[in-house]
Amino acid sequence: MDSTQDQTHVGPPTAAASSTFAAPLADPLYYLRNFGRLLAWVAVRYDDLLNDTERAFVSDFNALPEASQGLLVRLVMRRGALFRRSRITYPELGDIGVGAAPLLALGWLGEDPELDAETLSALITRPELQSLLAETDTLTKATLRQARKPVLADALAAQRPGDHRFSDWCGAAGAPAASLARDRLFSLTIMPLCERLRLMFFGNLYQDWSTFVLTELGHQRFEPVPLTQDSRAFTCRSDIDTALALHQCRESLEAGTAPEDVAARMPPAPTLSWLQARHDRLRYLLGRQFERVGNHQAALDCYHPSALPDAAIRRIRVYEQSDAADAALALACEVQAQPPSEEVALQVRRMLPRLYRKAGQSRPSPEKEAQEEPAIATRTLALDQTPDTRVELAVQAHLDAEMPGSRVYYLENALFSSLFGLLCWPAIFAPLPGAFFHPFQSGPADLRHNDFARRRQALFDACLAPLASGQASDEHRGIIIERYRKHHGTQSPFVYWGALSEALLDEALACIPPTHLQHIFQRMLASPERHRSGFPDLIRFFAEENRQGSRYELIEVKGPGDRLQDHQQRWLTFFAHHGIPASVCHVVFPAESQQP
DNA sequence: ATTCGTTCAG
DNA sequence: TTCACACACTCTA
DNA sequence: GAGTGTGTGTCTCTGAACGAATGA
Ligand SMILES: [Mn+2]
Ligand SMILES: [Mn+2]
Secondary structure, three states: OHHHOOOOOOOOOOOOOOOOOOOOOOOOOHHHHHHHHHHHHHHHHOHHHOOHHHHHHHHHHHHOOHHHHHHHHHHHHOOOOEEEHHHOOOHHHOOHHHHHHHHHHHOOEEEOOEEOHHHHHHHOOHHHHHHHOOOOOOOOHHHHHHOOHHHHHHHHHHHOOOOEEHHHHHHOOOOOOHHHHOOOEEEEOOHHHHHHHHHHHHOOOOOOOHHHHHHHOOOOEOOOOOOOOOOOOOOOHHHHHHHHHHHHHHHHHHOOOOHHHHHHOOOOOOOOHHHHHHHHHHHHHHHHHHHHOOOHHHHHHHHOOOOOHHHHHHHHHHHHHOOOHHHHHHHHHHHHHOOOOHHHHHHHHHHHHHHHHHOOOOOOOOOHHHHHOOOOEEEEEEOOOOOOOOHHHHHHHHHHHHOOOOEEEEOOOHHHHHHHHHHOHHHHOOOOOOOOOOOOOOOOOOOOOOOHHHHOHHHHHHHHHHHHOOOOOOHHHHHHHHHHHHHOOEOOOOOOHHHOOHHHHHHHHHHOOHHHHHHHHHHHHHOOOOOOOOOOOEEEEOOOOOOOOOOEEEEEEEOOOOOOOHHHHHHHHHHHHOOOOEEEEEEEOOOOOOOO
């Protein structure tokens, strides 16, 4: 089962004995082997996309002694790029100085780099920092002793502004702590190249080197999908450059860099479609930031063109905010004629009356179709206010107590998403070209694409077929339970293993008619990324059919001051339309004055 | 002394 | 690399 | 009601070790 990996042999070595016990690894240099596997994998599949420097890195690395290889890998796996010699302790690598020498000679490691006070303070302890500070008028002995570390770091920056070598920081005036004076600092200069290799292998930068060992130890499990020698995340070098640049732009945006400065560093729009989507998403975030600083034109440039449906809404809003009511109205009408998504259509419908008013026009037609929507059942529940408890849990407890024969679960999206993921497992993990390219993927790379379902239409139809074969059929139950057992714990973008148990699945599948699942799954399939969320908080199972002839109900809990979100609204409307029992439960806390 | 958060290792 | 949700605030009908 | 921003818990495994901050 696990042996469908191809020849290059990355990934779990048939982790049959993956127990919950951390079986100690036989090889103390396991991390080096894993790094080597990644290197070999990339070298085989990406030879045409590597430049001379990168190819040289691969061969130079392979020629190094193990102590140096191991040291480099250890540092690459660690956070940051600056390391104190005293913090590098690896018994299995022998003398660190010996291992470091070849790395210094290759220029992959730098020695005694320059750094500013803030960076330095992150590398040293508070007592060490204190030892570098001189008493002054503004820095009294008392503050020097009591102040918190960031304050001391600022003080040091004031006393010695700018960048200095580590040895200069530590060998200068005052009485530097002995632990500092004796220490040396290394900088890992080869890091960017290693990041690029990691990106090429994983197709993203959020999976790190530890993925290998975690899988080996059985802490993470991935579905084995057959891969071919030409499976890879990127097909041209410029796409890799773009992905790296996007990552840097996102990081600097999140770090608070001005949007103008981030925009200046944005790479051009890529051709690769998933990368294009990532590009549009970042431009959307950038646009929001431009809006906040009042740069309307720049925001508009971020929103158009864009494949992101929400970008259209933002364009309308920006026109409205810029007092360009006519432009806003015109665009809104245009979007309404061809809405990029159901949710956007809903939002535009909500905006239109206001926009007509602002533009000084009257609405063309009242549009009676609004009445077509079926009503959503609502109830109000008075509860005693319990601090430190979520209202969902309070309602769950209340309903549990209210009817002893029923069971209530607080699952939100977990249940239906998981049922979908289990039933459609073969379609989701089908080895379509380009969907899988390394052994540690939790799902296909094109999961978020518009054509994700279309590309697998026949597969999904086959998976969902059991739901349609007759009203009282049990076929889907057996399939889902079997998949639950077979794939238990294997990463999937849809299955929430932590929320599931076989008993829960049994109960759910006994109580929810397959036709209901069919309707819900069809809607999820229409847009997996947008329709994966918005499910009601609670689900309640009854021992017997209630008055409406149902054995379950869905309940969205709303505390005081909370409102239905758009996608929750859409699901509830959908449920009402298809006779799926769902309701909203508004919780009120009766003003309980202190009466006996 | 204790708590809390971060980093590292397997 | 989150994401999804609740909740709090402001402004306008 | 509509729009916006913010905080929280959950994610990716779990535990040891360390350091920072707080309290007795
Ligand atoms: Mn909820
Ligand atoms: Mn709710």
